[in-house]
Amino acid sequence: MEPLYDRFADFYAAGPYPRYTRALIELFPTVQERYNLPGKGSLLDAACGEGTFAVAMAKDGWQVTGIDQSERMLQHARRKPETAELGIRFLRRDMRSMGFNAEYDLVTCWFDSLNYLLQYSDLSQAFSSAYQALKPGGYYLMDMNTIYGLAFTWQQNPYYIQQDQDGIFEVHSTSYDYENQIASLHITGFVRLPDSGLWERMDEIHRERGYPVEQIASLLNTAGFEIIDRIGHLRDFSPPEPETPRVWFICRKPA
Ligand SMILES: C[S@@+](CC[C@H](N)C(=O)[O-])C[C@H]1O[C@@H](n2cnc3c(N)ncnc32)[C@H](O)[C@@H]1O
Incomplete structure (x- = not known):
């Protein structure tokens, strides 16, 4: 597997990406109320990335564990001052085999993370692993880009500048493989080295797959x-409608 969220993790943490997660955090109390979700308890944030959601939920009184496959994203999460203060655990795990057994009241998985799973069998392993991690009666909340989102919304600007700020420059190009329903995002980033002032380049290719909502x-x-x-x-x-770019699921493990 090509490195994923390796050097790109630094661009992710510095860039606009956590905005989506912050919007979800703001909306979360409405979601809790609407679906009668528990107000507090133990939370596992699967594919937690650089920890924005995990930290917000811990501040709100949840006991939080975050897992991610990227050590570099986890380093950003562990470096946040709240991580130690609030006793958040950030562990390197694959969401297809998280290895928890009936420990959590809530499992979440946000912001494209499940789209990185490119086979039906991967997705089904991730769902089974979340199910296994939940206590009976616990909730699983997640979102995914739809096929429409990846094939059309993502492709509206095939090349664009994602961020251009002091010492960081990042461009994206996207493409879509209709046969396999896989979108590719080619990320090229430049970071200015503090000592020499020279720019260092990094490239990562991210592949995301869309699945029919009924199949999910x-x-x-x-x-x-x-x-x-x-x-x-x-x-x-x-x-969701046929032209919905993203779908959110609210699921429950029977009590
Ligand atoms: C777009 S980021 C979202 C991060 C976080 N959920 C958020 O809302 O900010 C996608 C994350 O999925 C993680 N990821 C992708 N495949 C994974 C896997 N098989 N197991 C665990 N994490 C995975 C990546 O390392 C990355 O941190």
């Missing part, structure tokens, strides 16, 4: 989950 639902059911809702628009919690 079917894999969730096969893993044992009851699907409470599938959402296409967070502004009014309306269901």
Whole structure:
């Protein structure tokens, strides 16, 4: 496997990426109220990245564990001052085999993370692993880009500057493989080295797969989950339509 979120982790942490997660954090109390989710408890944030969601939830009183496959993203998460203060655990694990057993009230997986799983069998392993990690009656909340989102919304600007700030420059180019329903994002970043002032280049190619919403639902059911809702628009919690770029699932492990 090519390195994923390796040197790019520094660009991710410095760039606009955590904005999406911050918007979810703001909306979270509404989601809790609407679906009668527990107010506090133990939370596992799968593919936690640089820890923005994990930290916010720990500040809100949750006991939080974050897992991610990228050591460099985890380093950013561990370096946040709240991590030690609030006793958050950040562990390097693959979300397909997290290895927890009925320990959590809530498992979350946000912001494209599941789209990085390129085979149905990977997705089904990730769902089973989340199911296994939950206590009976616990909730699994996640989102994914839809096929429409990756094939159309992502492709609207095939080349663009993602960030241009002091000492960091990052450009993206996207493409879509219709046969395999896989979107590629070629990330090229430059960082100015503090000592020499020279620019160092890095490249990462990220591949994300879209899955039909019905197939995602079917894999969730096969893993044992009851699907409470599938959402296409967070502004009014309306269901996904054919041109919905992202879908959110609210699932529960039966008590
Ligand atoms: C777009 S980031 C989202 C991070 C975080 N969930 C957030 O909301 O900011 C995607 C994350 O998925 C992680 N990831 C991808 N495949 C993974 C896997 N198989 N197991 C664990 N983490 C994975 C990446 O390392 C990256 O941190």
